[in-house]
Amino acid sequence: MQKSSPIKLSPAQALQGTRNVQLAESNMAPLMRIRERFTKEKPFKNLRIGMALHVTKETAVLVETLVAGGAKVAIASCNPLSTQDDVVAYLTKKGIATYAYKGESTKDYYRFIKNVIEFKPHITIDDGCDLVYEIHQHNAELIPQILGGCEETTTGVVRLKAMEKDGALKYPVVAVNDNKTKHLFDNYYGTGQSTWDGIIRATNLLIAGKTVVVAGYGSCGRGVALRAQGMGAHVIVTEVDAVRALQAHMDGYMVMPMNQAAPLGDVFITVTGDKHVIDEQHMKKMKSGAILANSGHFNSEINLDALEKMATAKKEIRPFMTEYTISNSKKLPNPKEGANLNKSAKVLYVLGEGRLINLAAAEGHPSEVMALSFCGQALAAEWIAKNQIPKRTLSNAVYTLPDSVDVTIAKTALTAFGVSIDTLTAEQKAYLSGWKEGT
Ligand code: ADE
16 A cells, blocks of 8 residues: 555555544543534645654544645654554555555664655654754755654653754744653653553553562653552653652652662662663662563663673563563672572563653553643644744744633643633632732
């Protein structure tokens, strides 16, 4: 069905994709409401939107919402292991230029991003900033026609802000991740649940009674720790930020440096956005059988190169679960360290090649939460079009959408979930805006 994918995309896959996308639509009511409005208003008439996002059923709902708004769309994946091939088959059948397959090589990953760049987008939608980066590095000649971009994730926003600081950012980008209706929900409830979905699908491990080490206590780490605790795990949090560490402490978790946590953990989960959070020195201290998973954007949080070098054997135990044998036999036994040193070959398990475990071994965040994030993407793209056409009013900076957008998304979601809320009385409004009433 599709030339750019080496996998065979069958009609059966397209049918499965159709069913999955329909199921996602039924759980993404807020985004479907935006689709209804876009269908009438066509905010993206004559615009091309180039995307590098995880190619999932939820992303397909976003793609079709943008198309309903008049856009032509091309999409590549933003991670080699996150693509749902049935969704590729579905989108391809729908005539959307889709460049992705699950397990794509690094070479194909960048080739597919290039395909999206060659589509000459007016608006980019990114998750992790690889699309923006590739355009700036290799296709700067396209920048004058680009109206702006939207970024989905914390890691991408960090990269964009670094580009902005260096004066390297050459078109405006909206940090969709900074919407309250994104990071307070997607990162917390989404990552909290889907990370465990991935770990459990990959291992079928019982979580109750295990010691789980969560590296990073941002919105994602908080969600992962909360769900671990809910399943009966003993949770240890590692942090570099004093305020977050204090929060973790008062949330009831043990807090300590990774060096101390390393010998204690049964399961390690990185969600920091940084590199080598689990390094050689930590892996050397871990118990045999420890499981290592990452739920941060890039596969750099666990130092896999160091693990590969330390390992004397490596085998796939089952999909998304690799066993590394680390033997101390290269080291001469030191009699003072005890008789069992020469028997101390141990194994460590790495899940999903250290890539985002929720998308590698499971299906990513559930549709309900992605609806909120993707309402943010749809409205950010519309905001760019409105602010850049006919006259360009934005500068080459990282933008946060106005609060009113969050309020619109939250209200639409509450309506869709059948939840109603109170409104302020005139007396309360006056009280909140006054300063004369006290004790
Ligand atoms: N990121 C996390 N979960 C996702 C999903 N289901 N679809 C797209 N991006 C995601």
